[in-house]
Amino acid sequence: MWPVIWSIALAFTATLAQAQSYPARPVRIVVPFAPGGATDIVTRIVAQRLTDLWGQTVVVDNRAGAGGNIGGDIVAKAAPDGYTVLMTSGSIVTANQHMYKKMPFDPERDLIAVTNVASGPQIVAVNASFPGKTLQDLIAAARAKPKAINFGSAGFGTQTHLAAENFITAAGIDVTHVPYKGEGPALADLVGGQIQFVTPNLSAAIGFVQQGKLRALAVTSKERVKQLPNVPTVAETLSGFENLGWFGFVVPAGTPSAIVNRIHQDTVKVLQAAEVRQRFEQLGMAPVGNTPKAFAQAIKAESAVWAKVIRARKLYVD
Numbered sequence: 001m002w003p004v005i006w007s008i009a010l011a012f013t014a015t016l017a018q019a020q021s022y023p024a025r026p027v028r029i030v031v032p033f034a035p036g037g038a039t040d041i042v043t044r045i046v047a048q049r050l051t052d053l054w055g056q057t058v059v060v061d062n063r064a065g066a067g068g069n070i071g072g073d074i075v076a077k078a079a080p081d082g083y084t085v086l087m088t089s090g091s092i093v094t095a096n097q098h099m100y101k102k103m104p105f106d107p108e109r110d111l112i113a114v115t116n117v118a119s120g121p122q123i124v125a126v127n128a129s130f131p132g133k134t135l136q137d138l139i140a141a142a143r144a145k146p147k148a149i150n151f152g153s154a155g156f157g158t159q160t161h162l163a164a165e166n167f168i169t170a171a172g173i174d175v176t177h178v179p180y181k182g183e184g185p186a187l188a189d190l191v192g193g194q195i196q197f198v199t200p201n202l203s204a205a206i207g208f209v210q211q212g213k214l215r216a217l218a219v220t221s222k223e224r225v226k227q228l229p230n231v232p233t234v235a236e237t238l239s240g241f242e243n244l245g246w247f248g249f250v251v252p253a254g255t256p257s258a259i260v261n262r263i264h265q266d267t268v269k270v271l272q273a274a275e276v277r278q279r280f281e282q283l284g285m286a287p288v289g290n291t292p293k294a295f296a297q298a299i300k301a302e303s304a305v306w307a308k309v310i311r312a313r314k315l316y317v318d
Contacts (some may be wrong), residue, residue, distance in 0.1 A: 022082055022259050022262055023054050023056045023082065023083065024056075025056060025083065026056055026057040026058070026059055026083075027050070027054070027056060027057075027058045027059070027082070027083050027084075027085065028058075028059045028061050028083065028084050028085070029043055029047055029058060029059070029060055029061065029085045029086070029087050029249075030061050030063055030071045030074055030075050030084065030085070030086050030087070031043050031060055031061065031062045031063070031071065031087050032063055032064065032065075032068035032069070032070060032071025032072055032086065032087075032088070032089075032092060033062065033064050033068060033071070033089075033154055033155070033158075033181065033182035033183065033184075034062060034064040034180075034181045034182030034183075034184045034185055035062055035182070035184055036182065036183065036184020036185075036187065036188075036204065037154055037182045037183030037184050037187075037200075037201070037204050038089075038120070038183060038200070038201030038202075038203045038204040038245065038247065038285075039087055039088075039089050039182075039183075039247050040060070040062065040182070040184070041203055041204060041283065042087065042117060042118050042203065042247045042280075042285065043060050043087040043247075044060055045276060045279055045280070046117060046267065046270055046271075046276070047059075047060050049270040049273060049276060050266060050267070050270060053266055053269065053270065054266070062182075064155075064181035064182050065155075065181055066100075066155070066156075067091070067092070067096055067099075067100070067154075067155040067156045067157035067158050067161075067179075067317070068088070068089060068091065068092040068096065068154075068155065068157070068158060069092070069096055069100065069103065069104060069105075070104075071086060071092075072086060072088065072092050072093075072096075072104075072105060072107070072111070073104040073105045074086075075111065075250070075251070075252060076104075076105035076106075076107075076110035076111055076252060076253075077105070077110075077252070078252050079252070080251065080252040080253060080254030080255040080256075081255065081259070082251060082255055082256075082259035082260075082262070082263060084251070084252065085114070085249050085250070085251055085263065086111065086249070086250045086251070087117070087247055087248070087249060088111075088247070088248055088249075088250050089154075089158060089159045089245065089246070089247055090159055090245060090246045090247075090248075090299075090302060091157050091158050091159045091161070091162055091306075092107070092157075092158075093107040093111065093250065093299050093303070094107075094299055094302040094303040094305075094306050095157050095162060095303070095306040095310060096157045097303070098303070098306060098307045098310045098311070099156065099157040099310050099315050099316060099317055100156075100157065100316075100317050101316060101317065101318055102318070107299075108300075108303075109253065110252065110253050111250040111251065111252065111253060112250060112251050112252070112253055112255055112260060112292070112296075113248070113250055113292050113295040113296040113299055114248070114249035114250055114251055114260055114263050114264050114267070114292055114295065115248055115249055115263075115264045115267050115268070115288070115289055115290055115291070115292065115295055116246055116247075116248040116288040116289070116290050116295050116298065117246075117247050117248050117249060117267065117271065117287070117288060117289070118246065118247050118271075118280055118285045118286060118287050118288060119244055119245065119246040119247075119285065119286050119288055120201060120202050120203055120244065120245060120246075120283070120284050120285040120286060121201075121202050121219050121220045121221035121225065121243070121244055121245070121284065122159070122160065122163040122199045122200060122201050122202060122219070122220045122243055122244075122245055123199065123200065123202050123205055123209070123216045123217075123218065123219050123220065123228075123231070124138070124167060124197060124199055124216070124217045124218045124219075124220070124234065125187075125190065125197060125198050125199070125200060125205050125208075125209065125214045125215065125216050125217070126138065126190070126196060126197045126214065126215050126217060127190055127191065127193050127196070127214065127215070128212055128213055128214060128215050129193065130196065130197075130215060132217075133215075133217075134217060134237075135217040135218045135232070135234065135237045135238075136237055137217075138196075138197060138217055139171045139173055139237070142171070142173035142174070142175050143172075143173055146173075146174040146175075147174055147175065147176050148176075149173075149175045149176065149196045149197070150175065150176045150177075150178050150194075150195040150196050151164050151168075151175050151176070151177060151178065151195060151196065151197045151198060151199070152178045152179075152180055152186035152187075152189055152190060152195040152197075152198045153177065153178070153179055153180065153186060153198065153199070154179075154180060154181070154182050154183045154186060154200075155179045155180060155181060155182070156177075156179050156315075156317045157315070157317065159201065159245040159246075160183055160186070160198065160199055160200055160201065160245075161177070161179065162243075162306070162309075163199040163220060163243045163245065164177070164198075164199040165309075165313060165315065166220075166241070166243050166309075167199060167220075167234060167238075167241070167243070169313065170234070170238040170241050171238060175196075178195050183198075183200050183201065183204045183205075184204070186198050186200070187200055187204065187205060187208060187214070190214060191208060191213045191214060197217075199220070199243075201245050202219065202225065202227070202228075202283065202284035202285075203280075203283035203284055203285050206227060206228070206282075206283060206284060209228065216228055216231045217231070218231060218232050218233060218234040218236070218237065219231055219232075219233050219234070220233070220234050220241065220242060220243040220244065221233060221242065221244065222235060222242050225284050227281075227282065227283075227284045228284075246288070248288075248295060249263060249264075249267060251263070260292055261292070264289075264291065264292055267289060268289040271287035271288070271289045272287075272289075
């Protein structure tokens with residue numbers, strides 16, 4: 001009995017020491033989309049503060065493609081030591097496994113939830129030269145010419161794609177999907193007039209709206225946002241509509257719980273900083289910082305919801 005107890009004690013002590021010394025070298029946060037999107041923006045805000053807190057460089061590594069699955073797969077197959085972290089948008093760990101017929105990894109089996117970092121609404125955005133001035137104008141134009149209007153997204157199954165699908169279903173319109181490798185490229189083409197609308201995260205698009213390069217027709221939250229007080233909600237046109245996006249840290253399965261908890265606790269410290277909260281507020285984002293257990297439960301519940309939506313809409317990708 002004593003040898004067993006001694007072995008357990010030694011293992012616990014070693015794990016605790018590992019967590020206390022973490023991080024002892026640079027940490028990589030994989031962003032599974034191109035630069036310029038909400039996932040990238042949120043990551044860079046938090047990464048800089050973690051660098052200051054840890055005294056170690058936190059590197060942001062953009063690995064775009066396959067609706068976030070390329071970046072997700074990199075982290076799922078990385079060493080479970082806390083030095084490779086994924087900033088996932090909600091869809092990668094809740095919707096993709098139901099949408100993609102061939103997934104390179106299993107989110108439930110291969111990744112561990114750490115904490116939801118931030119949440120916020122999307123907007124329905126059009127090019128500044130779009131003739132319609134309201135959401136109802138966009139809906140009327142789409143109904144008049146089915147499939148003629150193109151909408152962009154950060155990729156199949158991403159939060160921006162699913163937000164658009166929710167809006168399309170609620171509006172009863174038939175439009176054409178143009179997937180990109182991130183919100184940044186989709187927004188660039190929207191500004192350039194190559195596509196007609198996008199449902200980007202508010203944090204990624206607010207700068208374009210404030211500069212007059214894009215027009216926000218509606219926000220997807222239940223209530224109007226103070227960053228764009230004159231922009232109505234989608235629900236003001238389509239009763240009951242709501243859609244929110246979120247971004248959180250996950251790590252490879254097998255990562256010691258002490259390190260998972262260390263990343264969580266230090267991320268919460270970052271999110272409590274006044275300058276971080278102010279920056280998120282400017283972007284229309286709300287810091288979260290929930291526990292690994294609570295985050296895992298939320299992911300599981302949301303995954304069940306998207307499974308039903310994807311089956312109903314037949315949103316499958318080979």
